[in-house]
Amino acid sequence: MNGAHDMGGMHGFGPVEPEPNEPVFHGEWEKRAFALTLAMGMPGGWNIDMSRFARENRPPGDYLSMTYYQIWLAGLIDLMKERGLVSDDEIAAGHSLRPAKPVKRVLSPADVAQTLHRGGPTARETNSKAAFAAGDKVRAKVINPLTHTRLPRYVRGRVGVIESVRGCHVFPDSNSQGLGEDPRWLYTVKFDGRELWGADTDPTLSVSIDAWEPYLVRA
């Protein structure tokens, strides 16, 4: 979706403001929101692409006025409400008002280290052949899906060069919609800064994205 999350190249946000000696979390609620989000992945049963879509899928004004963990919290609540795991009246009451839905697994304290260590690798075996090789010129397609995609607006329609072939990976555009992992070849595609931003761009700049094969056509 063409949401406010897709920020590459936008103007007007002002300088980057590093915070000296920044703590890992700013206050107790950020800790709990972070941990709830990670812990609910197991009983909730959604995947990372669904989570990303749940976070970005909100009105641009809302997205831009929320802090990072407020966005995580809103995304988490949306995912749970869609699955009937929790409802607004329960959050307002601060108590469960209905019986729990059966869930597959709950994260136990003893599981945490192993679950984090396992992570969620996205590389998949394939019998298919990669359509592109390092050095090939490709154009990023012009697409405007209402659903989740990882092709940023600032590269759409632009020509770049395949720098690396990264193997076959779970395709977020399908996985986010519950259409299965649909693994596709993934490439690092390098663009000259002037191709992206115009002739007066710093000539020393190049930018790469990681793009799945369906995002690309030969140029």
Add this chain to the structure above:
Amino acid sequence: MSGHDHHDHHHDHDHSELSETQLRVRALETVLTEKGYVDPAALDVLIETYEKKVGPRNGARVVAKAWADPAYRERLLKNGTPAIAEVGYAGRQGEHIVAVENTPKRHNMVVCTLCSCYPWPVLGLPPVWYKAAPYRARAVNDPRGVLADFGVALPQDTEIRVWDSTAELRYLVIPMRPAGTEGWSEEKLAELVTRDSMIGTGLAKSPADLK
């Protein structure tokens, strides 16, 4: 040392705005606990892991080893994930790590314009600025301006390469090894490696900075 130090005081944010969120998070945790979906003790372990165990000191050890051991550097650049696992770091948000090396000719900078992708096992959780609009918007078209915000100026002919983390690959920048560190132990070298130097918004410290 940057980024992962702990401080006892928190900045006072806008209480009236945050109190609503604080209450909402507390209510949600109670509901989810009553329903048996979450075990609060597991939440505590998750928080402790990222507050105390996983942070940029991990990445600094990897970089220091790459500086000190040419064979390790080669393995790291060729295939980051197993090389980083040799040092003991792996897992969530670091399943596919690619190490990229700064040289006098080329400076690398990492961003996630679409969200906040970041190599957790080696750098911990990202700082607020990495996740916020100014950095995500500007890193890809004005990286020298971003570097200036961090007080860093590079020669005009240094090539700048920005890596936008749009998939599940996670990028770790290996900063240039500072001069005057010949013969240093990995442990001492690691003290020179800042979090920002591994994102590409900073440079490694010089020996004089440690004094």
